[in-house]
Amino acid sequence: DGGITQSPKYLFRKEGQNVTLSCEQNLNHDAMYWYRQDPGQGLRLIYYSQIVNDFQKGDIAEGYSVSREKKESFPLTVTSAQKNPTAFYLCASSPRTLLVDGYTFGSGTRLTVV
């Protein structure tokens, strides 16, 4: 079955550490996205990529970094510069246009700073 896989499901980070969240899709989608969701809030765009080897900052990119070396993969690194990283992180993918079925989301990674 085609889909988008995020791992791990739960992640704990110590203060000052960098952590990397994995996102892999086998839908042959061109575009991939990272969103952050805080309790009771909507989704906020961190980074997006429309094509391999290219990505753009979203609304809240500070303290995060990404890479897009392969079409299938779009990992997100939460750096120590992100002052409040505890949140639910969602990865999504889409065709270049959203005409059919829109975004496909992964099941999310819940990151907690300990």
Add this chain to the structure above:
Amino acid sequence: LAKTTQPISMDSYEGQEVNITCSHNNIATNDYITWYQQFPSQGPRFIIQGYKTKVTNEVASLFIPADRKSSTLSLPRVSLSDTAVYYCLVGDINTGGFKTIFGAGTRLFVKA
């Protein structure tokens, strides 16, 4: 970017029809309207999409008036499993999803 306004929350009972209205007064000519459903600790899931008039699928109906400044998601005969957050998105689907904005959504709570 078209801003959307939805009720923060709604309550319903099993078996009732639920209508959630979204306002988008500055919708652009090329913008489509898309609704997503999100359960706790999961990613949002596409429900329905439309441009004008009425769209129906196996899950819901979407009503869009002629001026397109609002839209209504209709869920027929809801069940407890329809308890979720529903997001209304407006954007030009031909220029990429990065320009669409997820607001806080509408929390629907279905009671027995």
